[in-house]
Amino acid sequence: MTKVTLNVNGETRTASVPPEMTLLRLLREEFGLTGAKLGCDVGDCGACTVIVDGKTVNSCLMLAPQADGRDVLTVEGLATMERLHPIQKAFEEKGSLQCGFCGPGVIMSAKALLDENPDPSVLEIRDALAGNLCRCTGYSKMIEAIQDVARGDNRQPVGESA
């Protein structure tokens, strides 16, 4: 067993795991954070996307010990009990998701994109979502939602509850 200590959504978390455990399984099974999903398990579908040290990764392709000492942000780290994150709010308003399985991954990809590029073109949005597969609604409403956030349509005054 290997001891790993990492920062997850702003909190220091520790676990003792078998060395072959993936970051995805660590998040889901040890920490109870089931937002990131197990889809293809080989890095094609992006349902397991989380942000590690500011960059999106497929958490199914990273061993838990590789995340030792790093900052991990999952979809659970975005909303508070009071309000959704602007990206989540925009996805809700646009009806960007149907079954929602791909949602946490898509939203983390969108977050990483907007953190680096607050005003992305449609092409840049499509490129940022190329590693996130949706089999229900398609991508148009997701792209529109991300554009809305970039334009500030979903910006809420600080402190106002959703």
Next chain:
Amino acid sequence: MRAFDVFTAKDSRHAVALLAEHAATSKVKVLAGGTDLLADLKFASASHAPDVVVDISRIEDLRSIAVTGDGLSIGALVTHTEIMRSPLIRDMFPAMVNAAHTIGAVQTRNLGTLGGNLVTAVPSVDSGPTLVALDALVTVLGPAGRRQMPLAEFFVGPRKTALKPDELLLEILIPTTSLGKPTCFLKFGLRKGQALALVNVAASFWVDRARNAFVAPRIALGAVAPKVVHASTAEAYLEGRAIAPEAMVEAGRLAVGDAKPISDFRASAEYRRDLVAVLTRRALEGAYELAKAKQSEK
């Protein structure tokens, strides 16, 4: 995934020591970005699953991109995202940026490394053609020290390289003679995102400005042979020849003879041969456009 032990290497010498220690008695795999390795391990049969994984992903001395006395040195652990964002590479080799951009998606490019892409050595390796066209060398470290070889010889066959079990790929070196050489990479896949290449091609040459002729032309073809190969016949045809559209078309035609494509579920050999002719011509055109743009900058 089957259980294995993970040993984390502190630096490249430590990694080689770990490989030397375990390679004799166990099946050992090196973990860099993990995007190929972990995907493979989840489906590995008992006979292929490793007992030991040497994690090199935290080695800092394999992450630099720098011009040295020998050329442009790119550490094996430089990620595809880092290649796309490197001002040095963007300026010298936009073809490398374009090639990196065609690999996987953002998530895989953030983790996946140049060294890993080359060591996996699939015939369609998207980092391969540009680097082979630039006569890149690789430096590997083993218990006896370093050795260097052309990338074209490092590739041996599908998923096979010249790397010994106790050796580690350290860096990719684009030699001084190739620095800034106008180069174009083109890939044909069945969709824009996350596609494997049916064919990928890189073309590179200097322009003799007095005669407007090809100098040191290189054409590298991917996914049409067991490994990335030079289109040697086409290269020999172009050497010293006046640059003209007809010469580029003819080079494309000759490159088809240098390719040995197979038919598989992605494309027929015949279709791949057509693609080689078209992509070779277009890559030569692209490199020439770049050469002209560079000339007008001066």
